[in-house]
Amino acid sequence: MIRLNLLEETRFEKLPVTVYPNQDIASKQVARRICDLIRRKLQNGETTVLGLATGATPVGVYAELVRLHREEGLSFQNVITFNLDEYYPMKPTAPQSYVTFMNENLFDHIDIPRENINIPDGTLPLEEIPAFCLEYERKIEELGGLDLQILGIGRTGHIGFNEPGSAPNSGTRLVTLDDLTRRDASRDFGGKENVPTKAITMGIGTIFKAREIILMAWNRKKAPIIKKAVEGEMSSEVPATYLQLSDNVEFVLDEDAAAELTRFDTPWQVKDCVWDEQLTKKAVIWLSRLLNKPILKLTEEDYNNHGMAQLAVEKGPAYNINIHVFNKIQHTITGWPGGKPDSDDSQRPERANPAKKRVIIFSPHPDDDVISMGGTFIRLVDQKHDVHVAYQTSGNTAVWDDDVLRYMEFAIDFNASIGEDNSHLKSIYDDMRQFFAQKQPNQVDTREIRDVKGFIRKTEAISGARYAGLADDHIHFMALPFYETGKTSKNPVTDRDIELTMDLLQKVKPHQIFAAGDFADPHGTHIVCFRIILEAMSRLQKTEEWTKDCWLWMYRGAWHEFETHEIEMAVPLSPQEVERKRNAIFKHQSQKDRPVFPGDDAREFWVRAAERNRETAKIYDKLGLADYEAMEAFVRWKF
The missing domain is CATH 3.40.50.1360 (Rossmann fold)
Structure with missing residues (x-):
């Protein structure tokens, strides 16, 4: 058997x-x-x-x-x-x-x-x-x-x-x-x-x-x-x-x-299932999308014809299942990512209290914050939460060599305009040009070149965060040591990476953390940064009372979105908010047009983000929910 x-x-x-x-x-x-x-x-x-x-x-x-x-x-x-x-x-x-x-x-x-x-x-x-x-x-x-x-x-x-x-x-x-x-x-x-x-x-x-x-x-x-x-x-x-x-x-x-594989992705097609909440939600969304029918229009026959007869028998009738799942999805939608003050939060993804939350948005690279959750970032600031952004790495491997020379030439010209001695700067510039002329593929840049690349990304990140509404003292650059190798392969994580993260968490004592949950991130930095946050929180939970009231929300980067059945908070964006998000992404000029490491998607990051957010909204619409311009999606990590 x-x-x-x-x-x-x-x-x-x-x-x-x-x-x-x-x-x-x-x-x-x-x-x-x-x-x-x-x-x-x-x-x-x-x-x-x-x-x-x-x-x-x-x-x-x-x-x-x-x-x-x-x-x-x-x-x-x-x-x-x-x-x-x-x-x-x-x-x-x-x-x-x-x-x-x-x-x-x-x-x-x-x-x-x-x-x-x-x-x-x-x-x-x-x-x-x-x-x-x-x-x-x-x-x-x-x-x-x-x-x-x-x-x-x-x-x-x-x-x-x-x-x-x-x-x-x-x-x-x-x-x-x-x-x-x-x-x-x-x-x-x-x-x-x-x-x-x-x-x-x-x-x-x-x-x-x-x-x-x-x-x-x-x-x-x-x-x-x-x-x-x-x-x-x-x-x-x-x-x-x-x-x-x-x-x-x-x-x-x-x-x-x-x-x-079918036995893991849609197991109801090959075996009897234990129909818990998550699997029921996943199966009903799958059926709705397969048949291109809103959830509330699915019938008993639809269930029976597509391997879901057991669900209809155990949890049915089908219409009751439809209503239940529809309401579950509807309750993920909120215009209040920090919680709606003085409201019943029993059916909302976030807590109503405290009304004004302390928030840290962790960004593995200096542009993940605005690319992945720029609309929510701006909404949190607009709704008067105490928002901080923390750039975990310098991102200094992802800047074109030509940009380094361009910024150095600017610095030399500026120094000359105010009468400063340029001899040392010109010497460094000449060394850079000589290095680039002989540079081999994937050769590690000199310390000065890595610094300039890091400065470029830092100034862009500051510009984007300011555009989102943050004061300079709420913008943090962590430069986690594991990343600072100058090469695509990184060092192992050490206690220093975790201690730097603990220091910032202890300083802010956030009610909310937003972090990149890209466990299939093709470059690996996102998952490393996420694990550092988890370890930092694990250590702090042993002694710090505030950690009991801290929730961690995961966002996805430029590559792909959460599956619809996984989404626990969906923040709708208006056309104006989509434009504001795009403008924040535009502040990262070194990553525009053609980034150094684009992955296997030729689209610019702002295009990827816009189309992904629009696609999430379209899926919700086709399931029978409201039709929004765009949506940013989040999943809560349970400590």
Whole structure:
């Protein structure tokens, strides 16, 4: 019976999938399987042949393998490895090379013989690549094939660098990289223009020959492509779907990467559910949007025809469910994000008292505040709450080099106009120009350049916060140390980051905190900043009475909005407020037109924000609620 239930639950899935609570647990499980394989083969006097992957996904696996080597005596003396791919052209000593990646994350920390390591050669002359690829294949076959191949998956659905259009029987070869793949790699190379356009990759046919294949994926960013790979039809447009043909494959996911699989996203389609408030709300919204019908017009037949008969029986009739969910959504809408004074707040998202609240808006980068919640920011100030904004990082990696020279030239001209000696400033300026002329992709800027980039973003943030109505003493620049590396990779968080946050919280003693809840933030800064806030509050809660009355509201950044069923507070914006928000975003001139790190969305930040807020309002309208110009959405974090 249990097996039948499992088969029913996973009936949309076309290959085996194992889901773990988080990527740390999943990575350790995969590492343990590799460890057991190596030891089993060693006992039999055999060599283990591993196919290895690069990128962020396998880092935890490699870290655990290193631990197993150091602490549990796992030896790699009898292991031969073949890496999936390498950029072309690429020097092995380059920081972006997969040779460097593998050495830093695994090979330099274990006892594998160097002659047992095989990675495609990114330095070959073009005419020698076909022969090299044939030899790569021959070496694998000579060893009896790969015992285990681990894979990640790109957002194009690529495995290795087998991009859309790859054939299922393809071998090791030179390929052209998809534009999305290059955009995803752009931070590592200091801009997409520096990312190689080609790579040498093991083919899908080569991967298929492995006796065991484990594809790993973590975080919500991978959820859409995982759904296509696991539940979609086989297609060259999503090369990972070819793995459906293999009898030896398993997808290992964390809960976030698995979130869009049917059994997690719309479980009522595959199994009986426990219909709590949140799942009921999610299902009714889903049904309304699927049928393009307002919630109050959904019928019993609609429920029965779309896997929700159990809900109608247990909680029905359907119309009562509709009214209940409609009212729940309606109660999320408020024009008083700080609470409406002297009103019944039993059906409102925020407390009525105190009427005037102390508020801290934490902004990971110097523009997240106005991009993500600029309308609510301005509304809170207009409604006379005691609002502070705290910019957690300098954002100094996201300024164009040309802007630095422009501001330096301004400073030199200004000094000259008031008769100041410019010799020292000109010397620094000349050094900057010389540095930029020789600067390599992703090279760390000098301290002076980083300072100027930070000053640029600071002055823009001050301008935006002033426009929102804040006095200068309510604008705080934290410059959290973890961020100040001058590179896209950041330092680990330390007590100093947390102590700086605690100091500000203790100074303001807020009733409300607003913080970026972008756990799929492609650059990672948002989630790091959020965890720092949580740790700071956790420590303060042990001694500080005011923390008991402090609520934390999460907002989303420029990438995507909360799901409608998750939203707990929706602040409607009038056309005039939308314009005021746009003007506040415009104060961040260094991020306008084309930011240094735009992600995979070519739109300007103000356009993304405006269209996202309008889309949220449209969804509410189509559900049968009032039609607003735009809405900003928030979810409360329960301490």
